[in-house]
Amino acid sequence: MVEDGRRIRRSGQRRRKPINYSESFDEADVRNLQDEDYREVVQIDSSDGTESDESHLVSTKLGQVFEIKDESDKEQVEIKDESDKEQMEIRDESDIEHVKIKQEPDEADVGEDDDDEPLSKKRKKREPTKRKSRATKKAKTPKPPKVTPYERNTNRLFENHPYLKDVFPFLANAPVYKPIRAEQPEGLTIKLLPFQLEGLSWLVTQEKSIYGGGVLADEMGMGKTIQTIALLMNDTSKRPSLVVAPTVALIQWKNEIEQHTAGKLKTYIFHGANRTSNVGEFKDVDVLLTTYSVLESVFRKQVYGFKRKTGVVKEPSLLHNMNFYRVILDEAHNIKDRQSNTAKAVNTIKTEKRWCLSGTPLQNRIGEMYSLIRFLNINPFSKYFCTKCDCESSEWKFTDHMHCDLCGHVVMQHTNFFNHFTLKNIQKHGIEGPGKESFNNIQLLLKNIMLRRTKVERADDLGLPPRIVTVRRDYFNEEEKDLYQSLYSDIKRKYNAYVEEGVVLNNYANLFTLITRMRQIADHPDLVLKRVKNGGEYADSVIVCQLCDDEAEEPIESKCHHKFCRLCIKEYTESFLEESSKLTCPVCHIALSIDLSQPALEVEEQAFQKQSIVNRLNMKGTWRSSTKIEALVEELYNLRSDSRTIKSIVFSQFTSMLDLVEWRLKRAGFQTVKLQGSMTPTQRDETIKYFMENTHCEVFLVSLKAGGVALNLCEASQVFILDPWWNPSVEWQSGDRVHRIGQYRPVKITRLCIEDSIESRIIELQEKKQI
Numbered sequence: 001m002v003e004d005g006r007r008i009r010r011s012g013q014r015r016r017k018p019i020n021y022s023e024s025f026d027e028a029d030v031r032n033l034q035d036e037d038y039r040e041v042v043q044i045d046s047s048d049g050t051e052s053d054e055s056h057l058v059s060t061k062l063g064q065v066f067e068i069k070d071e072s073d074k075e076q077v078e079i080k081d082e083s084d085k086e087q088m089e090i091r092d093e094s095d096i097e098h099v100k101i102k103q104e105p106d107e108a109d110v111g112e113d114d115d116d117e118p119l120s121k122k123r124k125k126r127e128p129t130k131r132k133s134r135a136t137k138k139a140k141t142p143k144p145p146k147v148t149p150y151e152r153n154t155n156r157l158f159e160n161h162p163y164l165k166d167v168f169p170f171l172a173n174a175p176v177y178k179p180i181r182a183e184q185p186e187g188l189t190i191k192l193l194p195f196q197l198e199g200l201s202w203l204v205t206q207e208k209s210i211y212g213g214g215v216l217a218d219e220m221g222m223g224k225t226i227q228t229i230a231l232l233m234n235d236t237s238k239r240p241s242l243v244v245a246p247t248v249a250l251i252q253w254k255n256e257i258e259q260h261t262a263g264k265l266k267t268y269i270f271h272g273a274n275r276t277s278n279v280g281e282f283k284d285v286d287v288l289l290t291t292y293s294v295l296e297s298v299f300r301k302q303v304y305g306f307k308r309k310t311g312v313v314k315e316p317s318l319l320h321n322m323n324f325y326r327v328i329l330d331e332a333h334n335i336k337d338r339q340s341n342t343a344k345a346v347n348t349i350k351t352e353k354r355w356c357l358s359g360t361p362l363q364n365r366i367g368e369m370y371s372l373i374r375f376l377n378i379n380p381f382s383k384y385f386c387t388k389c390d391c392e393s394s395e396w397k398f399t400d401h402m403h404c405d406l407c408g409h410v411v412m413q414h415t416n417f418f419n420h421f422t423l424k425n426i427q428k429h430g431i432e433g434p435g436k437e438s439f440n441n442i443q444l445l446l447k448n449i450m451l452r453r454t455k456v457e458r459a460d461d462l463g464l465p466p467r468i469v470t471v472r473r474d475y476f477n478e479e480e481k482d483l484y485q486s487l488y489s490d491i492k493r494k495y496n497a498y499v500e501e502g503v504v505l506n507n508y509a510n511l512f513t514l515i516t517r518m519r520q521i522a523d524h525p526d527l528v529l530k531r532v533k534n535g536g537e538y539a540d541s542v543i544v545c546q547l548c549d550d551e552a553e554e555p556i557e558s559k560c561h562h563k564f565c566r567l568c569i570k571e572y573t574e575s576f577l578e579e580s581s582k583l584t585c586p587v588c589h590i591a592l593s594i595d596l597s598q599p600a601l602e603v604e605e606q607a608f609q610k611q612s613i614v615n616r617l618n619m620k621g622t623w624r625s626s627t628k629i630e631a632l633v634e635e636l637y638n639l640r641s642d643s644r645t646i647k648s649i650v651f652s653q654f655t656s657m658l659d660l661v662e663w664r665l666k667r668a669g670f671q672t673v674k675l676q677g678s679m680t681p682t683q684r685d686e687t688i689k690y691f692m693e694n695t696h697c698e699v700f701l702v703s704l705k706a707g708g709v710a711l712n713l714c715e716a717s718q719v720f721i722l723d724p725w726w727n728p729s730v731e732w733q734s735g736d737r738v739h740r741i742g743q744y745r746p747v748k749i750t751r752l753c754i755e756d757s758i759e760s761r762i763i764e765l766q767e768k769k770q771i
């Protein structure tokens with residue numbers, strides 16, 4: 001029943017006009033594929049061509065797994081999720097209303113309408129004439145328009161917190177941002193481009209404003225780091241600053257600061273086991289650099305403690321006991337889950353100014369902005385308000401889970417400003433009517449706290465060479481085709497059996513894994529045939545992702561002790577947006593509980609090498625390459641020239657694929673380096689340096705899950721993406737590693753695709769969406 005109900009709702013939603021976020025968020029690029037499209041991709045619905053209710057539901061569900069769905073559905077699903085997620089803290093207004101109507105009816109609630117309705121319905125049947133005359137009477141005395149639950153709550157909010165009325169008029173009347181160029185800061189050795197000088201001027205003005213910071217959201221590779229360093233140099237007496245960045249970007253930050261300030265700013269990397277515990281060492285430090293994982297870890301140890309023989313020990317966090325002048329979050333979307341420990345860890349840092357840097361501040365949902373707004377402390381957007389009295393608070397304080405610690409009113413009577421004035425109406429109305437107003441509200445807010453420029457807008461300043469994206473299409477050889485077909489038939493058979501038994505949803509994770517296998521075969525059959533099996537020879541020494549069956553990249557662990565690549569489990573959990581209550585562990589099927597931003601589990605480098613697929617295969621004897629690998633080899637051969645080295649980056653989401661490619665390329669005479677998740681920041685930095693500085697090193701193999709963001713790899717001008725990723729923005733980010741300032745050669749991005757496999761369908765649908 002529930003499923004049917006859901007299906008009906010969804011089909012209703014599909015009729016709604018699709019919502020295009022990108023209109024308002026520039027290149028927010030929330031491009032998902034339609035669920036009809038998804039069925040086209042996977043084609044595993046009932047074999048007779050008719051679509052059962054359940055198959056429809058599941059194809060829709062699976063569509064969400066791979067983010068292939070209708071945009072209007074997306075809106076519903078995404079926002080619904082937000083309200084689900086915020087169930088405890090940010091209540092649904094309609095819920096509040098529902099409860100209120102029952103608990104304490106007021107004038108509006110017990111209006112004529114409510115009482116008359118059943119009676120008038122009855123009369124409609126029995127006394128048509130009388131009913132008509134009454135209608136005429138009514139027409140003479142028109143009723144005042146009904147106040148919607150939303151309006152009622154808004155009124156109550158305004159009654160109890162009058163200043164809230166002025167928030168949006170204030171934002172609307174704020175001076176419009178006018179690009180003004182700042183002076184090049186003294187001591188900054190890199191000459192800022194015109195738009196970067198404008199950026200610096202905005203950063204300085206913004207710090208002086210009531211917001212004390214904001215979001216610098218220039219497109220990737222336009223120099224957000226440089227502009228921030230310029231801000232640091234603009235007034236060096238304002239210190240210390242804390243930069244929180246992903247591990248992969250940490251050393252890059254240090255290098256850029258040192259290179260471009262001629263050593264004027266003293267840096268300290270707070271990372272690794274040997275980091276100091278003596279705050280005195282930070283006395284002369286201008287910029288402290290750390291990672292999200294370290295910050296989360298020290299926060300956790302301070303708040304929750306850790307186990308020792310003597311019991312739980314709590315350790316004060318050095319970073320949380322310092323007073324910073326400013327905190328800068330690089331790749332700030334790392335805190336988009338506001339309930340994660342990482343978000344809590346950054347929110348509790350003591351600082352005067354707060355900055356978020358991100359080329360993609362909005363990856364999936366508008367709700368993701370909330371976590372950034374909370375960090376930035378943008379009032380009243382980050383606050384909770386009581387609709388019954390003047391109580392307001394930055395924290396959600398309900399010790400007994402029922403009544404507010406401050407005012408005693410119940411949970412339902414509290415709401416969050418951002419949620420009420422932006423999310424709720426978009427959830428209910430899309431961008432029509434009140435939804436449009438909420439959309440405008442978000443735009444007003446962003447206009448005041450965010451600066452975003454795109455490469456296209458600033459093409460003249462940047463002088464970037466063109467970027468060409470092509471798809472190279474190949475066909476399976478006979479052997480691969482047989483294998484693929486048999487796997488495909490197996491999946492189809494299993495799927496149909498699940499449909500018949502009515503247990504498709506229970507086998508969701510199973511299907512997810514099987515489809516990953518189809519994608520792995522398109523790379524090389526050995527990824528499936530020779531994968532590390534549970535309990536197998538290497539199972540103890542390596543961490544295997546329980547979703548992709550590959551060596552886990554940035555492995556993280558669920559409460560039920562199962563381990564996954566961070567990106568795999570993230571995609572998996574995001575696919576349950578509509579029904580988070582059904583989110584179960586793909587291994588043991590109990591309700592899944594996992595902190596997606598927890599620090600990655602440590603992997604022994606030696607174990608990592610020992611278990612490489614290359615060590616498991618007989619590479620010298622009978623090993624056969626694959627269509628995909630040979631296509632890459634051919635492309636790389638074609639790039640060879642006598643006069644110069646053309647460097648390439650090869651991305652794959654499967655580390656085993658990178659191992660095979662590495663082995664094959666070495667045999668073909670290519671010098672390669674490889675970046676993988678298990679490397680320390682120093683190892684990563686040395687590997688990047690080796691590639692950039694060594695002319696003979698032609699190919700850089702990068703795990704999409706580990707190195708898709710925050711890398712500067714301008715020495716290369718060719719990018720090969722070996723396997724399409726469900727979320728196209730992850731692929732675009734990889735291309736931006738080379739198409740950035742400092743690139744003078746035309747950039748070519750080649751996506752390798754096996755035409756007669758699931759890959760061609762994914763690419764087809766991604767292209768369809770981009771038109």
Ligand SMILES: Nc1ncnc2c1ncn2[C@@H]1O[C@H](COP(=O)(O)OP(=O)(O)OP(=O)(O)O)[C@@H](O)[C@H]1O
Pocket residue numbers: 190191192193196218219220221222223224225226227256358359709710711712736740741742
């Ligand atoms: N004005 C400039 N002159 C020369 N090089 C520059 C300038 N601005 C930035 N760069 C270089 O361009 C590259 C990209 O800059 P940066 O890393 O700051 O971009 P970003 O916007 O932070 O990128 P991402 O979002 O990918 O992290 C860097 O190598 C940087 O040194």
